[in-house]
Amino acid sequence: AAQEAAVRAQAEAVRRLKQDKADPDEIAKEVAKLLQMKAQLGGDEGKPKFVLKTPKGTRDYGPKQMAIRERVFGAIVSCFKRHGAEVIDTPVFELKETLTGKYGEDSKLIYDLKDQGGELLSLRYDLTVPFARYLAMNKITNIKRYHIAKVYRRDNPAMTRGRYREFYQCDFDIAGQFDPMIPDAECLKIVHEILSDLQLGDFVIKVNDRRILDGMFAVCGVPDSKFRTICSSVDKLDKVPWEEVRSEMVGEKGLSPEAADRIGEYVQLHGGLDLIERLLQDPKLSQNKLAKEGLGDMKLLFEYLTLFGITGKISFDLSLARGLDYYTGVIFEAVLLQQENEHVEELVGVGSVAGGGRYDGLVGMFDPKGRKVPCVGVSIGIERIFSILEQRLEASEEKIRTTETQVLVASAQKKLLEERLKLISELWDAGIKAEMLYKKSPKLLNQLQYCEDTGIPLVAIVGEQELKDGVIKLRIVATREEVNIRRESLVEEIRMRTSQP
Amino acid sequence: AAQEAAVRAQAEAVRRLKQDKADPDEIAKEVAKLLQMKAQLGGDEGKPKFVLKTPKGTRDYGPKQMAIRERVFGAIVSCFKRHGAEVIDTPVFELKETLTGKYGEDSKLIYDLKDQGGELLSLRYDLTVPFARYLAMNKITNIKRYHIAKVYRRDNPAMTRGRYREFYQCDFDIAGQFDPMIPDAECLKIVHEILSDLQLGDFVIKVNDRRILDGMFAVCGVPDSKFRTICSSVDKLDKVPWEEVRSEMVGEKGLSPEAADRIGEYVQLHGGLDLIERLLQDPKLSQNKLAKEGLGDMKLLFEYLTLFGITGKISFDLSLARGLDYYTGVIFEAVLLQQENEHVEELVGVGSVAGGGRYDGLVGMFDPKGRKVPCVGVSIGIERIFSILEQRLEASEEKIRTTETQVLVASAQKKLLEERLKLISELWDAGIKAEMLYKKSPKLLNQLQYCEDTGIPLVAIVGEQELKDGVIKLRIVATREEVNIRRESLVEEIRMRTSQP
Numbered sequence A, B: 001a002a003q004e005a006a007v008r009a010q011a012e013a014v015r016r017l018k019q020d021k022a023d024p025d026e027i028a029k030e031v032a033k034l035l036q037m038k039a040q041l042g043g044d045e046g047k048p049k050f051v052l053k054t055p056k057g058t059r060d061y062g063p064k065q066m067a068i069r070e071r072v073f074g075a076i077v078s079c080f081k082r083h084g085a086e087v088i089d090t091p092v093f094e095l096k097e098t099l100t101g102k103y104g105e106d107s108k109l110i111y112d113l114k115d116q117g118g119e120l121l122s123l124r125y126d127l128t129v130p131f132a133r134y135l136a137m138n139k140i141t142n143i144k145r146y147h148i149a150k151v152y153r154r155d156n157p158a159m160t161r162g163r164y165r166e167f168y169q170c171d172f173d174i175a176g177q178f179d180p181m182i183p184d185a186e187c188l189k190i191v192h193e194i195l196s197d198l199q200l201g202d203f204v205i206k207v208n209d210r211r212i213l214d215g216m217f218a219v220c221g222v223p224d225s226k227f228r229t230i231c232s233s234v235d236k237l238d239k240v241p242w243e244e245v246r247s248e249m250v251g252e253k254g255l256s257p258e259a260a261d262r263i264g265e266y267v268q269l270h271g272g273l274d275l276i277e278r279l280l281q282d283p284k285l286s287q288n289k290l291a292k293e294g295l296g297d298m299k300l301l302f303e304y305l306t307l308f309g310i311t312g313k314i315s316f317d318l319s320l321a322r323g324l325d326y327y328t329g330v331i332f333e334a335v336l337l338q339q340e341n342e343h344v345e346e347l348v349g350v351g352s353v354a355g356g357g358r359y360d361g362l363v364g365m366f367d368p369k370g371r372k373v374p375c376v377g378v379s380i381g382i383e384r385i386f387s388i389l390e391q392r393l394e395a396s397e398e399k400i401r402t403t404e405t406q407v408l409v410a411s412a413q414k415k416l417l418e419e420r421l422k423l424i425s426e427l428w429d430a431g432i433k434a435e436m437l438y439k440k441s442p443k444l445l446n447q448l449q450y451c452e453d454t455g456i457p458l459v460a461i462v463g464e465q466e467l468k469d470g471v472i473k474l475r476i477v478a479t480r481e482e483v484n485i486r487r488e489s490l491v492e493e494i495r496m497r498t499s500q501p
Helices: A002-019 A024-041 A063-082 A104-109 A128-137 A182-197 A210-220 A224-238 A242-252 A257-267 A273-280 A289-308 A362-366 A382-396 A417-429 A444-454 A464-469 A487-498 B002-019 B024-041 B063-082 B104-109 B128-137 B182-198 B210-220 B224-238 B242-252 B257-267 B273-281 B289-308 B362-366 B382-396 B417-429 B444-454 B464-469 B487-498
Strands: A093-095 A121-123 A143-152 A166-175 A203-209 A314-317 A330-337 A349-358 A375-381 A407-411 A458-462 A471-476 A481-486 B093-095 B121-123 B143-152 B166-175 B203-209 B314-317 B330-337 B349-358 B375-381 B407-411 B458-462 B471-476 B482-486
Touching: A002 A024, A063 A143, A063 A166, A063 A182, A063 A382, A093 A128, A104 A224, A128 A143, A128 A166, A128 A362, A128 A375, A166 A182, A166 A382, A182 A203, A182 A289, A182 A330, A182 A349, A182 A375, A182 B417, A203 A210, A203 A289, A210 A224, A210 A257, A210 A289, A224 A242, A224 A257, A242 A257, A273 A289, A289 A314, A289 A330, A289 B417, A349 A382, A375 A382, A407 A417, A407 A444, A417 A458, A417 A487, A417 B182, A417 B289, A444 A458, A458 A464, A458 A487, A464 A471, A471 A487, A481 A487, B002 B024, B063 B143, B063 B166, B063 B182, B063 B382, B093 B128, B104 B224, B128 B143, B128 B166, B128 B362, B128 B375, B166 B182, B166 B382, B182 B203, B182 B289, B182 B330, B182 B349, B182 B375, B203 B210, B203 B289, B210 B224, B210 B257, B210 B289, B224 B242, B224 B257, B242 B257, B273 B289, B289 B314, B289 B330, B349 B382, B375 B382, B407 B417, B407 B444, B417 B458, B417 B487, B444 B458, B458 B464, B458 B487, B464 B471, B471 B487, B482 B487
Parallel strands: A203 A314, A407 A458, B203 B314, B407 B458
Antiparallel strands: A093 A121, A143 A166, A166 A375, A203 A330, A330 A349, A349 A375, A458 A471, A471 A481, B093 B121, B143 B166, B166 B375, B203 B330, B330 B349, B349 B375, B458 B471, B471 B482
8 A cells, every 4th residue: 555655646746747847858757667666566557466475484285295295194193103102282373471481592483473462372383392381281291192283483494405484393202200211212213213114315313412411511611501502502513514613602602712622522423332331431521420321321222222223323423412492311313314326425414304302391391380291202304304205206207196086987978967976976975086077068088188187097987878778888097998887886896996905 | 571570669669668667557558469469470489470271262182182083084084085186285374465355354353473574474264265375376277175274263262162263174175167066066965975974963054145145135125335244144144033133234234124124034935946946936036137047056056966865954045144255156054953862852053064155256366367266165164073072972981092002012020121122123113003111110010001091902921931932922901811922923913913804
């Protein structure tokens, strides 16, 4: 409306210049300005141009994308169910105060709802905080659940790499007081199963422990008050080189260069049981209570992972920090390694596809009496996996079906709409997936073409002679073979011919 | 924070009064005020009391609710797929302007997001407008799709009756230029299939046509400019009696009493083909072009519904109006009738569980050149169905399983954690749904109790003697029978014993 007013003012200015018989050049200049303004408004009527798009950082899923998405969800859900998880759902928004103070530096990325009277609300930022709120609110001290839903972050989107402002998380968490590292090991087993199942190529799961990090910071001479902010710096090591992280620590965050260098030595370490054993003997770390606890549990974890037979893909990595504030113990992150067929010599990480860890204090933050419920969980970052599978499918030119229709009900002659409607109704009522064209007298060629285009394997053709004979002509699209089937046997015949082997 | 500041100011006031040795009554009064303010803040520390709840009009779904929800979704999705629908998804929010001017009087119920810089966004109010935006944006002129997702309305919630601010819609729509009433008839068939399948009790699907309504308004003497607002009044007839609707029309909306009375005669009519035939002969209605078109199509619709064999549940009802602005042709609404076992003599409608209609102009509102894509669709209102099924389940005391776990991996003796981990890992890798207790040495009794509580049908018991013999003891929970199974046959045995018949 403001733009329209500006156009009107400009038109009035032009009119006045003409009336005043002003310099033709000046009139021409002002007319050009007017035309440009009108063009921006999208048309002579001055009707504002409507922007036809989805909000920044979001996208629609068309039928093909949905087919991929459902395939991925299928694999993930069946893994979660294999591990005996229940499922819950929570609202897409929470009271604003529920999210306050849970995400550290990332809080600025939370979407708030407009105050339209009533409660102040924010869109959920992850599924972990709503889960903790759910546990505290319902006084649940013991649950193994999954939750698949969209979360919202006002981050800079990078859509080709699968980074969106609205994106799915697939979370599996185990809450309850149990013996050390048994649920933690199961979470890693789950990541291993899902990434193997989806065949995304080689991957590695990095593991660390917040207690080892805190112990490391302590023995390196980081003051207590700087643990969290230095931890945030370490978290950047998967994206930027050590030199930059070091200068952030020393420059922006005021850490002594000596402390930073000591950290620098630790964070380049990664390995397996051998490294854990070595650090348990480390003269400084072994003196720190937290680090010793963390290392002891890490050793136990590796023993369990050995029994699961998955240590080949696990790397104990002292540079892994994870951004979120709420972790208290084991943390982990799964990274896809560059595909070999892309002919790159080094194995470069193409990004994290799963992450998680232990957060024993979060539920207590919601409980009126501060009662703690220890939790450990994993979140599968589905969007990056979608991008990879989408790109792969496009490259392969594999044709993907977007419906499950078993048969098209067609007719060879005109004026058989009623007979098609009767037959398709019979098929639907018998549970057969059937379609027909919504035309009174469609051409047979168009009906057959529709099957080719959409992958429908069978055509049930109604014809006058066949109706008299009590049969339906069944055409197999792939072979063009046609057989007459007695009407009462049609359902059985379609079932047989379209059953999955 | 503002409240805290007020408490501090009050405390300071009390301190000063005491210092000034003021009147003890006045001190006491101010102290009482201070204590009350502190109590409101929730505790002596002055720490604000945290409210542990979901936002107004929303709720969590626990595992039991989710089990019901997935059952209902399963029935609905399998119907949509039976009719050959593809599936799409759109973002939970849209540009605010995308929703502007689509919902008439209901627009005030739209949730807006806070302006945090960038685009102005609103949460989707239904799935129909995002669908139309999707079609126009991608220049799709022909699609049959379903979409199941949450929508948001700042309405007055009535949660026990299944009315929420965040709720699911399950939409099926057919877009494209087709022969009259064939897709419309399919939408009604779908509602009939779903409501029959879910066994919610008796129901009726009311049908009308916006063109018949508009023709009726015209012949009753309603001025053109009042069509929409009088239509909104008629829409209330399922909730309030005619007298109230009439007085709204005459009083608030300035309609002449004569016109209102003429409408009153029409809107009490309902029936089937006979009523359509009668109205086609109606001296006034038959002279109106719109009404005649609408009645002609209604007749065609009933012919198709007769072929589908579902006219028994369909009622052509002139009082059906539907609130939303965008309908242009057939409209319909499915209503559950009171259960007979509730011993109520009259059949009273317990509310709408599905609705829809034809909206041929909506996509054109988004297309830069106004190109129209005719659409017809149905929306299943799932929340009311959930409420009914939830209440029914609670009443029946039927035990509902919330996991699909086939077997619990247990041990009879202590110190067999490693053996349990090895076995459960083998089972998971073979695709068996298996759980174990996260304890080093759980008691056998606790392990068996867990199976009773959660409905796990089998227990695979690891024991020292069995390990030596290369067998696992398999216990059938229901019968307490125990059999030794060779370890290499265990997977097959579990599959066999837990396969659905």
